[in-house]
Amino acid sequence: MTSRHDLQTQLEHGIAALGLQLPANAVERLLDYQELLARWNATYNLTAVRDPAEMVTRHLLDSLAILPYVRGETLADLGTGPGLPGIPLAIAAPGRQILLVDSNGKKVRFLREAIRSLKLEGVRAVQSRVEDVEGQFDCITARAFASLADMLAWGGHLLTKEGIWLAMKGKRPDDEMPGVPAEFELRGTHALSVPGLEGERHLVVLGRASSQAGC
Ligand SMILES: C[S@@+](CC[C@H](N)C(=O)[O-])C[C@H]1O[C@@H](n2cnc3c(N)ncnc32)[C@H](O)[C@@H]1O
Numbered sequence: 001m002t003s004r005h006d007l008q009t010q011l012e013h014g015i016a017a018l019g020l021q022l023p024a025n026a027v028e029r030l031l032d033y034q035e036l037l038a039r040w041n042a043t044y045n046l047t048a049v050r051d052p053a054e055m056v057t058r059h060l061l062d063s064l065a066i067l068p069y070v071r072g073e074t075l076a077d078l079g080t081g082p083g084l085p086g087i088p089l090a091i092a093a094p095g096r097q098i099l100l101v102d103s104n105g106k107k108v109r110f111l112r113e114a115i116r117s118l119k120l121e122g123v124r125a126v127q128s129r130v131e132d133v134e135g136q137f138d139c140i141t142a143r144a145f146a147s148l149a150d151m152l153a154w155g156g157h158l159l160t161k162e163g164i165w166l167a168m169k170g171k172r173p174d175d176e177m178p179g180v181p182a183e184f185e186l187r188g189t190h191a192l193s194v195p196g197l198e199g200e201r202h203l204v205v206l207g208r209a210s211s212q213a214g215c
Pocket residue numbers: 078079080081082083084085101102103104107128129130131142143144145154
């Protein structure tokens with residue numbers, strides 16, 4: 001079993017490689033989250049990733065890689081599962097109102113425990129299908145949730161007029177572009193260099209077609 005010290009070293013190197021500067025206690029809190037997830041995962045099967053070092057790479061660092069693109073006061077993480085990327089983003093850049101959305105009851109129970117035990121201020125979890133969520137958000141994140149076409153069809157109403165949609169995708173995001181509804185436009189596709197996952201990840205940034213807000 002990898003020690004917490006080794007995981008801390010891996011995480012700190014990854015954060016430095018991503019060029020991020022996080023609050024003083026963020027690394028400790030990110031590792032607390034990873035430990036809580038690993039503990040619950042043993043019973044509730046919340047993620048297929050079980051190895052702690054892989055959790056640091058595939059969950060923590062992959063989530064943190066989109067931090068430079070996150071904007072605004074309010075954020076919704078759709079199909080968040082056990083809080084990815086929403087919880088690492090909440091720890092790394094506190095101060096936003098964040099809504100974590102998932103339809104799966106056991107995942108939402110985990111999210112509520114994580115919010116409580118990690119004292120994540122401004123973060124809420126709701127058990128709901130995305131289609132039924134109300135409200136509007138400056139920034140929407142989604143990883144491994146659905147195709148671009150489906151996620152925009154189900155959750156497009158949640159994006160403010162000037163808001164940005166950050167869709168975390170794998171090797172070939174361009175394959176999904178033809179499915180993007182006409183009321184949304186592509187603002188950019190960014191290759192993400194996640195330490196340990198080089199070349200595999202892309203961030204697709206979308207906004208409302210009528211908006212001139214850039215990213
Ligand atoms: C593959 S998991 C990804 C979880 C997390 N975002 C991650 O990257 O690890 C997809 C999640 O989306 C949730 N989900 C699927 N369809 C949904 C819907 N229509 N509304 C809300 N959640 C949904 C599932 O319960 C599941 O937790």
